[in-house]
Amino acid sequence: MATVLYITANPNDHQTSFSMAVGKEFIDAYRQANPGDEIIHLDLFKENVPQIDGDVLNGWNKLRSGAAFDTLTADEQAKIARLGQIVDQYVAADKYVYVSPMWNFSFPPVLKAYIDAICSAGKTFKYTEQGPVGLLNDKKALHIQASGGVYSEGPAVGFESGHSYLAKIMQFTGVPSFEGIFVEGMAAAPGEAETIKANAIVKAKEAAARF
Numbered sequence: 001m002a003t004v005l006y007i008t009a010n011p012n013d014h015q016t017s018f019s020m021a022v023g024k025e026f027i028d029a030y031r032q033a034n035p036g037d038e039i040i041h042l043d044l045f046k047e048n049v050p051q052i053d054g055d056v057l058n059g060w061n062k063l064r065s066g067a068a069f070d071t072l073t074a075d076e077q078a079k080i081a082r083l084g085q086i087v088d089q090y091v092a093a094d095k096y097v098y099v100s101p102m103w104n105f106s107f108p109p110v111l112k113a114y115i116d117a118i119c120s121a122g123k124t125f126k127y128t129e130q131g132p133v134g135l136l137n138d139k140k141a142l143h144i145q146a147s148g149g150v151y152s153e154g155p156a157v158g159f160e161s162g163h164s165y166l167a168k169i170m171q172f173t174g175v176p177s178f179e180g181i182f183v184e185g186m187a188a189a190p191g192e193a194e195t196i197k198a199n200a201i202v203k204a205k206e207a208a209a210r211f
Contacts, residue, residue, distance in 0.1 A: 003037070
């Protein structure tokens with residue numbers, strides 16, 4: 001049995017969001033094909049994902065200096081403990097499905113905060129004399145991204161920095177398999193929006209069968 005983290009970074013649901021609609025079709029198809037797997041939905045707009053702020057940095061510095069965890073302030077303890085829970089859950093999972101819209105060429109800030117939480121030395125990567133090495137070598141990941149314009153190809157491809165950034169993080173943490181499904185061009189061609197979504201759903205179901 002595999003554990004799948006279904007990580008969504010969208011304040012809207014599948015009825016009003018293109019990315020969430022395709023994501024739902026993917027996860028439903030995956031569940032049907034893999035009824036024994038555990039699927040955990042992490043709605044990042046509802047999860048407690050601490051940002052790396054002054055409390056976190058101060059707490060980490062204290063711990064590196066040899067301070068006991070219970071000597072940290074209450075805020076430092078709470079945030080650092082929560083960050084540890086997030087990365088431990090991530091490491092324990094087998095597969096990751098990210099779903100996000102493109103906001104200003106990237107993804108919502110809650111996803112960046114989550115990525116900051118899971119990039120943890122000694123857990124998802126390690127430092128070596130040859131540089132950092134990823135530790136998640138037996139995992140696989142997929143990203144469903146929706147955008148009003150077309151950015152996966154054509155003249156605007158260089159503006160996309162959401163999926164491409166996530167690809168770098170997967171490489172950094174050692175995830176060997178990373179796939180993207182793009183739901184794009186709905187604002188550029190509103191008359192074709194439903195067709196674009198339908199085509200993306202077909203791709204999502206195909207991807208679910210082999211994921």
